[in-house]
Amino acid sequence: MNKQKLAILGSTGSIGTQALDIVRQHPDKFEVIALTAHSNWELLAQQVKEFTPSFAAISNEDHLDDLKATVSGVEIISGSENLPSIATLDEADIILNSLVGFAGFESTLEAIRSGKKVALANKESLVVGGALINQELQKTDAKLIPVDSEHSAMLQCLVGESMDDIEKIIITASGGPFREFSKKQMEEVTVEQALNHPNWNMGAKITIDSSTMMNKGLEIIEAHWLFDIPVEKIEPVVHPQSIIHSMVTFIDGSSKAQLGLPDMKVPIIYALSYPERLDLETPRMNWQEAQNLTFEPVDFERFPCVKLAMDSLKESDYAPAVLNAANEVAVDRFLNKEIGYISISKIVEKSLAKIESSDSLNVETLKEIDKETRIYAASIK
Numbered sequence: 001m002n003k004q005k006l007a008i009l010g011s012t013g014s015i016g017t018q019a020l021d022i023v024r025q026h027p028d029k030f031e032v033i034a035l036t037a038h039s040n041w042e043l044l045a046q047q048v049k050e051f052t053p054s055f056a057a058i059s060n061e062d063h064l065d066d067l068k069a070t071v072s073g074v075e076i077i078s079g080s081e082n083l084p085s086i087a088t089l090d091e092a093d094i095i096l097n098s099l100v101g102f103a104g105f106e107s108t109l110e111a112i113r114s115g116k117k118v119a120l121a122n123k124e125s126l127v128v129g130g131a132l133i134n135q136e137l138q139k140t141d142a143k144l145i146p147v148d149s150e151h152s153a154m155l156q157c158l159v160g161e162s163m164d165d166i167e168k169i170i171i172t173a174s175g176g177p178f179r180e181f182s183k184k185q186m187e188e189v190t191v192e193q194a195l196n197h198p199n200w201n202m203g204a205k206i207t208i209d210s211s212t213m214m215n216k217g218l219e220i221i222e223a224h225w226l227f228d229i230p231v232e233k234i235e236p237v238v239h240p241q242s243i244i245h246s247m248v249t250f251i252d253g254s255s256k257a258q259l260g261l262p263d264m265k266v267p268i269i270y271a272l273s274y275p276e277r278l279d280l281e282t283p284r285m286n287w288q289e290a291q292n293l294t295f296e297p298v299d300f301e302r303f304p305c306v307k308l309a310m311d312s313l314k315e316s317d318y319a320p321a322v323l324n325a326a327n328e329v330a331v332d333r334f335l336n337k338e339i340g341y342i343s344i345s346k347i348v349e350k351s352l353a354k355i356e357s358s359d360s361l362n363v364e365t366l367k368e369i370d371k372e373t374r375i376y377a378a379s380i381k
């Protein structure tokens, strides 16, 4: 593999910092040319000093002066509206998009339009704009490689296979911290409980999404767009150990699975090195140790978000955008202790029923739907 020039959008987050660990392990394979952060300018400044990128961006302009005063020898960009310019830098070979939320969508779209290899850790890009992104992918030789552990697993299972031979994709879910909670117990879930995930260490938004299993719903929508698979052929299953990251069953009844310890560095390095592999210093499975891998169905009663997400794909092109925006607002309100835990799915459900659009799908329509949904979702209980 030739040395790849890497731009990391969201370098101070969980995925971004792990990607930089990979760069530290492989200084001969990757060169960081751009880093961006939302507001953690102190960590961004440290990263700039260590990795000496040509560009650094801070989307929260309140911290621009602090950043400027701390680093030198780097071109500094500010404002979230300017982030897509980092995603299209001529110098960049790979754009790692680990922005959180709908804010990451335009960067993905612009990176694809400029023919980049995009390592995608921003779920919302495909959830909200999967149809538009796929249209753009057909026009350029850009590549979209998933960073999420489940989609990375699917991709690894599909290498060398014909897409026509897929019978179904089995997407695994840990079930989150409330897998065994009753409906009654779920009504009393606190922010602190929801932020404590048993298997994965992630950012706050995605940790809450894992606990409601909306995360799985969003991942089903992503899988639909990434692999062009109808939602009817995607089957979620709870697998509490998070060792099997997903499976594919083929038309002859054979299934392939991708396994490993839950460690995001594995899908991150695979996305960065794909279709090759690079060595990674990370703990391995010990197959000599007795262990059980168990599976159970998803209970849509207790985890309605999974069903809402799957149904949104059948409803309309823009319904997943409504689902996503309503969920972002609801999770935020829950984290701010404005609403109870089970109101998260209720707000999403009400928003899906309320927000309608007859406009044809484009970036502007998506933005309008996103905005309209956020206003509505912020106003209801």
Ligand code: MG
Pocket (backbone or CB within 6 Å): 148, 149, 150, 219
């Ligand atoms: Mg995942």
